[in-house]
Amino acid sequence: xxxxxxxxxxxxxxxxxxxxxxxxxxxxxxxxxxxxxxxxxxxxxxxxxxxxxxxxxxxxxxxxxxxxxxxxxxxxxxxxxxxxxxxxxxxxxxxxxxxxxxxxxxxxxxxxxxxxxxxxxxxxxxxxxxxxxxxxxxxxxxxxxxxxxxxxxxxxxxxxxxxxxxxxxxxxxxxxxxxxxxxxxxxxxxxxxxxxxxxxxxxxxxxxxxxxxxxxxxxxxxxxxxxxxxxxxxxxxxxxxxxxxxxxxxxxxxxxxxxxxxxxxxxxxxxxxxxxxxxxxxxxxxxxxxxxxxxxxxxxxxxxxxxxxxxxxxxxxxxxxxxxxxxxxxxxxxxxxxxxxxxxxxxxxxxxxxxxxxxxxxxxxxxxxxxxxxxxxxxxxxxxxxxxxxxxxxxxxxxxxxxxxxxxxxxxxxxxxxxxxxxxxxxxxxxxxxxxxxxxxxxxxxxxxxxxxxxxxxxxxxxxxxxxxxxxxxxxxxxxxxxxxxxxxxxxxxxxxxxxx
Numbered sequence: 001x002x003x004x005x006x007x008x009x010x011x012x013x014x015x016x017x018x019x020x021x022x023x024x025x026x027x028x029x030x031x032x033x034x035x036x037x038x039x040x041x042x043x044x045x046x047x048x049x050x051x052x053x054x055x056x057x058x059x060x061x062x063x064x065x066x067x068x069x070x071x072x073x074x075x076x077x078x079x080x081x082x083x084x085x086x087x088x089x090x091x092x093x094x095x096x097x098x099x100x101x102x103x104x105x106x107x108x109x110x111x112x113x114x115x116x117x118x119x120x121x122x123x124x125x126x127x128x129x130x131x132x133x134x135x136x137x138x139x140x141x142x143x144x145x146x147x148x149x150x151x152x153x154x155x156x157x158x159x160x161x162x163x164x165x166x167x168x169x170x171x172x173x174x175x176x177x178x179x180x181x182x183x184x185x186x187x188x189x190x191x192x193x194x195x196x197x198x199x200x201x202x203x204x205x206x207x208x209x210x211x212x213x214x215x216x217x218x219x220x221x222x223x224x225x226x227x228x229x230x231x232x233x234x235x236x237x238x239x240x241x242x243x244x245x246x247x248x249x250x251x252x253x254x255x256x257x258x259x260x261x262x263x264x265x266x267x268x269x270x271x272x273x274x275x276x277x278x279x280x281x282x283x284x285x286x287x288x289x290x291x292x293x294x295x296x297x298x299x300x301x302x303x304x305x306x307x308x309x310x311x312x313x314x315x316x317x318x319x320x321x322x323x324x325x326x327x328x329x330x331x332x333x334x335x336x337x338x339x340x341x342x343x344x345x346x347x348x349x350x351x352x353x354x355x356x357x358x359x360x361x362x363x364x365x366x367x368x369x370x371x372x373x374x375x376x377x378x379x380x381x382x383x384x385x386x387x388x389x390x391x392x393x394x395x396x397x398x399x400x401x402x403x404x405x406x407x408x409x410x411x412x413x414x415x416x417x418x419x420x421x422x423x424x425x426x427x428x429x430x431x432x433x434x435x436x437x438x439x440x441x442x443x444x445x446x447x448x449x450x451x452x453x454x455x456x457x458x459x460x461x462x463x464x465x466x467x468x469x470x471x472x473x474x475x476x477x478x479x480x481x482x483x484x485x486x487x488x489x490x491x492x493x494x495x496x497x498x499x500x501x
Contacts (some may be wrong), residue, residue: 004029011259014234019052044213074102081278101128101151108135108158117141127151130174137182144168148496150392153207155179160218160310161192168199168393169496170214174207178320184220186242186274188385189392191221198491200228210258213238213265217246224249228490230481233257235265243276250489255295262299263287264329267331269303269357270372271379275393278308283488288326297347298339300331303357303369303404306393309339311483313466316422318348323425333357335407336395341481343413343466346422351412353444359405366405373399390411412446414477416456416468450476 002019004027019450021028054056056066056075065076109129112119119136120143124135130153144165149156153174157165169278170177178201183192201214214229218241226248229236236254237246246264255261263284268274279298288295297314302309314328328347329339332354344350358366376401382385391450395409402409417424428466449454450473459467466485473480 002049003053005053005220007258008050008253012210014258016053016207027113034108064231074100076100082111103128103130104130106131108132108154110134111140112136119143120145123499124148125200125497125499129153132156132158134158135496136163139163146251146394146494151174156210159183159196163195164197165199166195166197167181167312167448167493167495170199170201170461171203172206173204176205176212176216177201177203180222180241181216181218182240183218183222186218187383189220189242191243192219193221194219195223195225196227197223197225198227198495200490200494201496202229202231205233210234211238217241217244219244221245223247226487226489226491230254231256235261236263237265239264239266239277239279241266241277242273242274243278245277246487247281248484249282251282251284254287260294262296262301264297265299265301266304266307267301269301269305270369271306272373272376272396273389273393274304275306275336277306278310280308280311281484281488283315283464283466283485284312284328285317287317288319288322294330295326296330297328299327299329300334302362303333303335304331304337304479305334307338308333308335309337310341310494311481313343313345313483313485313488314347314350315345315464315466317346318425320348320421320422320435323348323423327352330354330411333359333405333407334363334410335402336403336409338411340411340414341479341483342371343483344415344417345461345466346419347391347417348419348422348425350415350417350424351408351446358408363405370404373404387402387405388463406443410444411450412444414479416473416477417449417451418453418456420455420461448477448479451478492501 003016004019005016007014018030019027020030029152054066059066059077063076063079065074067074084205089338102496108131109126110121113359116139118141121134122145125148132154133149133152133156134144137160140161142163144157145167147168149170150172152381155176156170156173157178159178161184165178178196180194183194184190196215204214205212211234213235214237215224216230216238217224220242224237229249230250230253232254233256236251239246251263254263264279284297287297291462297317298309309329317328318326327349330352333356339351358369380389455461457472459465470480470482
């Protein structure tokens with residue numbers, strides 16, 4: 001059959017749908033959309049673009065193909081990089097011939113039974129499946145080490161509790177790189193203690209494009225650390241759950257195909273108890289220099305609450321051609337978000353409180369949010385967990401007494417702002433790098449920032465080494481503590497299987 005792949009309405013609403021009828025420019029889709037979309041409407045953030053998939057008459061460019069299910073045949077125009085394909089074929093045992101791999105496998109290549117423990121996957125290559133590579137979501141104490149996973153239609157690795165994925169190379173993935181949905185229980189704050197560490201993850205979500213990150217983090221007390229993450233179409237890291245930590249990661253070239261998205265994105269405002277996550281010591285860079293707009297480094301969206309963002313370096317976010325199209329840190333109606341001790345270099349907008357989501361364009365959603373908050377408090381009380389949550393997260397004690405449509409509990413301070421080549425957008429901004437849209441500048445506690453017109457003393461800016469002695473900063477920001485920039489990114493160990501190293 002013929003399929004349509006692309007954006008037919010708002011840019012964040014992507015579809016892959018079978019065409020049941022097509023004639024004279026009109027079409028009917030086989031599977032009804034779950035979103036209430038107005039097909040091909042020209043509205044906010046719309047860049048309608050799509051293509052028809054598996055049309056025999058249309059294959060003409062290198063790499064295009066058509067699958068004839070009846071004949072069980074594939075018709076393909078050879079790709080231009082045939083020599084590199086031959087080299088790859090030899091590397092994985094294909095002799096001197098190039099290979100076209102096809103698979104009907106829709107289940108996980110490796111699946112760990114519920115209850116199994118203390119299992120290690122090490123020094124292996126997993127490739128070519130329509131499903132996932134490793135599913136360890138229903139178990140615990142699993143180690144995935146020095147593994148290479150590629151050309152997987154689903155998620156590369158599903159993790160359970162006390163599970164580690166380390167020193168692995170994950171790329172060309174159809175959906176999520178690593179999914180941490182079963183690592184810990186937010187309703188009881190039972191920690192998952194799972195980790196993704198020292199992994200190189202790139203070029204994911206080529207099949208299921210939206211809300212599938214390099215790592216999707218949920219659960220409790222899980223960590224993503226020292227990873228190199230780049231080249232994704234939509235979200236980089238999708239962060240939820242409680243007390244999770246994102247640290248020492250190098251993240252770049254995110255949201256290459258969509259608008260209104262972040263390298264690290266949170267959308268957890270419906271649950272007042274989803275809190276406590278920390279984003280620290282990361283290098284987030286080279287975002288928002290294409291024609292897609294509203295690309296953000298750290299994006300707490302839709303009334304997200306209780307996040308700490310500190311000791312990060314944001315670099316080359318935005319462009320002089322489109323200075324309003326990217327932000328280092330931005331959110332809609334968030335609360336209890338504390339950002340401090342960060343470095344912003346060549347960011348057109350270092351920090352923006354975009355608006356009060358539930359007071360402005362999102363006001364019709366307030367009854368839904370308020371009902372969700374009320375139900376969450378009632379459930380926590382019935383479960384005997386309310387006092388535990390309040391002890392862990394003190395702002396919950398005054399939750400309903402605080403202004404929920406225009407919270408005043410956010411902080412932006414103690415940071416360095418330097419723009420040697422990209423002009424910082426003025427707009428409705430104060431002189432210290434904080435911009436406010438549809439709100440008042442004093443709605444965020446801000447100050448104690450150092451806006452410098454000269455290099456503050458980075459070890460090597462041209463080589464993107466932002467190491468900076470504390471003594472240089474303290475005269476301007478007395479509370480400053482050094483960012484361990486040398487600890488960011490992949491560790492100095494072999495990544496992937498030893499047979500390839």
